[in-house]
Structure formats: C-alpha cells, structure tokens
Amino acid sequence: MPEGPQIIFLKEQLEPFIEQEILAAKGTAKNIPYSDLRGKVLTEIKTFGKELLLCFPAFTLRLHLMLFGKYAINHQSKRELQLGLEFVTGEVNFYACDCRLIHESLDKVYDWSTDVLHPTFDSDKALEKLFRQPKRLICDALLDQKILAGVGNGIKNEILFRRHIHPASLVGQIPEADLIYLVRDCASFSAEYLSWKQEGTEKESWQVYRQNTCPRDQVPLRKEKIGKSGRSCYYCEKCQILYLSNS
Ligand SMILES: [Zn+2]
Structure with missing residues (x-):
C-alpha cells in the first residue's frame, strides 16, 4: 500500500500538469462525471496521508490507491482503468484505486495536523491520542490514519526496529520517552523515505x-501478521523489546 512519502513523490511527478486543462477523462470509477471534467484546469495538487488531492476551481478529485492501486504517467497498464486524465503535455492513469469528488473546502474535510509529512504536523496531539489507548498494540496504533496519517506498513516496521520496540507491545507499557521518539520518528523517517524515492535508493534502504x-544481530527476522490490522510485522526477537503488562 502506498504510504505518505510515495503519495508526495507521485504529487511531485504530476506537478508539470498544474495549470493545464483536462483534454479528456475516462475510466470505470463510479460517481465521476467524466464529460464534466473536460476543460477543467488543474490548479493545485495536495496530499493528505495516503490520499492524493487534485484540486480544480470548484471541486477536488480525491484518489486513494488502497492496497493494490497503481498509477502510470504517460503510459498505460493492461489493468482496468479506474480514471485516466489527459492533459496537453501528457496523461496520468490510475488503476485499482478509489476515486471521489469532494465539493467542500479541504480545510473542513481534513485535519492537516495529523499528517506526519505536513508542515503543521502536531506530534503532541498524536501522542495524546496514543496515551488514550494504552491497551492497543503499537503495530495497530501506528497505522491508525486518524492519529498518524500517512504512516503505512513499511514506516511502521522500520521505526519500531530503530527504536528496539516489539510490534506486539502495548502502547501504555512502552516507556513514555520511547513513545515520544516513536511519534517524532513517524515524521522524520517519512521525510527520509521520501528522499529515498527522490534519489531512487528505496530498495537498498530498508533495514527490516x-x-x-x-x-544488528545477523539472526533471521520474524515475519508475522500481528494485531487487528492483520498487516505483516517484520521484527527481531533478539533486539526488539516486548512491553506487556503483568496483569
Ligand atoms: Zn536484532
């Protein structure tokens, strides 16, 4: 699933289309008025966590690549096209994604301060939300988009490894200082991940x-689906501490 940094990277690739009008729109996504999109000028591109927001004067096209979504810029894939937009200088095609129109002001729809890559990201607020859920597994809490928008499975696994924290630890049992660092890592690691995308070094950069x-230990990592999210955790039993209550 594309995480926040990948969506910002996508936004950067689409920026040349800003101030261009849509020449043609097609696809199978429901509730998209394809013929009405023709002639509309892309004014701005924003992101919120894992969502891409293509802004037009009277509405926003929201795209979420979900678990298996793909996009193609200036070429086409053989999959079923959800939404294809043709501009003067090129085209972008989206597959297996969720497309919606937003008519409200984005400031009313989104709390930007929960997005770990937004300049207004509020780590104290995220921390307060975590403190309110002491019995939750940290691997689930980190993926909660209402707390840390943009954090996905790769970021979750890497920051837990860096902080020596086992993914099945309970939020309320993790030392407070570690939890504070973990929330800060969500932002700083996401920025680092974005630079891997920009430099093309992603594949060799993942540690776990x-x-x-x-x-660290040269022992096999465990790969296991842990928590309600059912997403894979990659961790080391030797150097990642499991924080559980005794009761
Ligand atoms: Zn280890």
Whole structure:
C-alpha cells in the first residue's frame, strides 16, 4: 500500500500538469462525471496521508490507491482503468484505486495536523491520542490514519526496529520517552523515505521491512501478521523489546 512519502513523490511527478486543462477523462470509477471534467484546469495538487488531492476551481478529485492501486504517467497498464486524465503535455492513469469528488473546502474535510509529512504536523496531539489507548498494540496504533496519517506498513516496521520496540507491545507499557521518539520518528523517517524515492535508493534502504536478516544481530527476522490490522510485522526477537503488562 502506498504510504505518505510515495503519495508526495507521485504529487511531485504530476506537478508539470498544474495549470493545464483536462483534454479528456475516462475510466470505470463510479460517481465521476467524466464529460464534466473536460476543460477543467488543474490548479493545485495536495496530499493528505495516503490520499492524493487534485484540486480544480470548484471541486477536488480525491484518489486513494488502497492496497493494490497503481498509477502510470504517460503510459498505460493492461489493468482496468479506474480514471485516466489527459492533459496537453501528457496523461496520468490510475488503476485499482478509489476515486471521489469532494465539493467542500479541504480545510473542513481534513485535519492537516495529523499528517506526519505536513508542515503543521502536531506530534503532541498524536501522542495524546496514543496515551488514550494504552491497551492497543503499537503495530495497530501506528497505522491508525486518524492519529498518524500517512504512516503505512513499511514506516511502521522500520521505526519500531530503530527504536528496539516489539510490534506486539502495548502502547501504555512502552516507556513514555520511547513513545515520544516513536511519534517524532513517524515524521522524520517519512521525510527520509521520501528522499529515498527522490534519489531512487528505496530498495537498498530498508533495514527490516521485507528483509530476512536482522542487520544488528545477523539472526533471521520474524515475519508475522500481528494485531487487528492483520498487516505483516517484520521484527527481531533478539533486539526488539516486548512491553506487556503483568496483569
Ligand atoms: Zn536484532
């Protein structure tokens, strides 16, 4: 699933289309008025967590790539096209994604301060929300988009490894200082991940996510679906501490 940094990277690739009008729109996404899109000028592109927001004067097109979404810029994939937009200088095509129109002001729809890559990200507010859920598993809490928008499975696994925290730890049992660092890591690691995308070094940069061996201990990593989110956790039993209550 594309995480916040990947969506910002996508936004950067689409920026040349800003101030261009849509020449043609097609696809199978429901509730998209394809013929009405023709002639509309893309004024701005924003992101919120894992959502891409294409802004037009009277509405916003919101795209969420979900678990298996893909996009293609200036070429086409053989999959079923959800939404294709043709501009003067090129085209963008989206597949297996969720497309919606937003007519309200985005400031009313989104709380930007929950987005870990937004300049207004409020780590204290995220921390307060975590403190209110002491019995939740940290691997689930980090993926909660209402607390930390943009954090996905890769970011979750890497920051837990860096802080030596086992993914099945309970939020309320993790030392407060570690929890504070973990929330800050969501923002700083996401920025680092974005730079991997920009520099094309993503594949060799992951330490544990989709890896086999702990780089600290040279022992095999565990891969397990933990928590209600059912997403894979990659962790080292030797160097990541499991914080559980005794009761
Ligand atoms: Zn280890």
